[in-house]
Amino acid sequence: MSERLATLIKARERMTADRDAFAKTLAAPFDRDTAERARLKFIETQVLIDAIERAIASEQA
Template sequence: MNARLDMLNKARDRMIEDRDEHAKVLAAPFDRDKAERARNKFVELQTLIDALDRAISAEKPASA
């Protein structure tokens, strides 16, 4: 695995951990302010994770 791919995978793992924290807030008893912030951050992080997934796919060598 090349260094760039390793870096992208580490970044993805970190973003998943951050996203999970916001999911916990969304799953907790409803608090409008907290839920709204958590929802926005969750969507932002998921968009970033999707972008990292595309970057990881682009870094992987094409199979023959």
């Protein structure tokens, strides 16, 4: 495995952990301000994960 691919996989793992934390916040009892911030960060993080996965697929091809 190349260093670049290993770096991308590690980045995906970290972003997945961040996304999970935002999901837990969204699943917690509702607090409007917290939920709105968590929702936006969840979406932003998921878009980043998708981009990283495309980069991983490109490296593997």
